[in-house]
Amino acid sequence: MITLLFRALLYLVSAGLGLLAADVLLDGFQIQWSQWWGFVVCILVFAVLQTVLSPWVSRLADRYAPVLMGGIGIVSTFIALLVVVLLPIGGLRITDLTGWLLGSVIVWLVTAVGSVLLPWLFLRRRLEARGARRGPRAGRQME
Numbered sequence: 588m589i590t591l592l593f594r595a596l597l598y599l600v601s602a603g604l605g606l607l608a609a610d611v612l613l614d615g616f617q618i619q620w621s622q623w624w625g626f627v628v629c630i631l632v633f634a635v636l637q638t639v640l641s642p643w644v645s646r647l648a649d650r651y652a653p654v655l656m657g658g659i660g661i662v663s664t665f666i667a668l669l670v671v672v673l674l675p676i677g678g679l680r681i682t683d684l685t686g687w688l689l690g691s692v693i694v695w696l697v698t699a700v701g702s703v704l705l706p707w708l709f710l711r712r713r714l715e716a717r718g719a720r721r722g723p724r725a726g727r728q729m730e
């Protein structure tokens with residue numbers, strides 16, 4: 588249970604980093620800092636939508652357009668961003684086509700990389716400490 592909560596927290600952090608990266612890199616992708624609570628809700632809604640939409644979009648693409656299978660993450664990111672922007676909570680605004688297209692790619696890329704690197708960064712010390720306590724790995728031949 589703790590592992591699931593830890594992974595969920597890390598995914599929320601990576602989603603937030605993705606949205607922040609798009610805000611910094613694109614003029615048409617704007618986080619509304621005057622409504623910081625709206626941005627926090629945007630991160631939560633985006634992460635939940637991304638988690639739900641990814642398998643759904645994957646099934647649709649597999650059935651109707653197998654060519655799209657490689658872009659499932661970007662498509663589900665675009666749909667999640669669309670829903671988040673349409674919600675009346677504020678916190679995120681996308682104003683132009685570049686913001687929509689490149690924003691989806693940037694958020695997807697940062698979230699994907701963050702989902703791999705963040706657990707490694709946080710767990711690396713713990714794994715190294717565990718390995719140091721156990722000594723050499725079992726099954727390793729001594730030279």
